[in-house]
Amino acid sequence: MKVPKTKEIEIAAIRLTxxxxxDDETAEDFPGRKGNQVTLVVGVDDGVIQAWPSGLEAEETWKACDSGVYELIDPAGAVVKTIEDYVPDFIPNSYGDYVELKVSGKGVWEGWKSSIRELKNVFTGDME
Incomplete structure (x- = not known):
């Protein structure tokens, strides 16, 4: 008989693409933009966006619908889970369709709300 084994892992960041x-008004030189996509790496605990230009404030809304890719990254930089679906609840969003980004000059994503419960839901498949 085989039974599932629970393994605890540490998540350090979330990479979203x-x-x-x-029809978006995102500048070509927006941090993380390459062509027709934006990739950002965000600290799970503090909502700080890696490599964000100091002093730059930004507010963007992207219609991701089910076209976004969200990767959970461990402290060593390895991807431990990839979600290709609607915008998960741990990303500030509207109706699971729109990513809502508002960044302070310190690179903090305002409204960042990752929580243990929401991240656990990703692994158990109970995404809301």
Missing amino acids: VPVRD
Whole structure:
């Protein structure tokens, strides 16, 4: 008989890659933008975006719908889980369709709300 074994892992960051659509007003030189997508790496505990330019404040909304990719990253930088679906609850969003980004000059994503419960839901498949 085999039974499932629970393994505890540490999540240090979340890397999200979302599309930039033609009707978005995202500047070509927006941090993390390459072509028609933006990739950001965000600290789970503090909501700080890695490599964010000091002093830059930004506010963007991207219509990701089910086209976003969200990766949970361990402290060594390895991807431990990839989600390719609607915007998960641990990312500030509207209706699971729109990523809502508001960043302070210190690179902190305002409204960042990752929590143990929400991240556990990702692993158990109970995403809301």
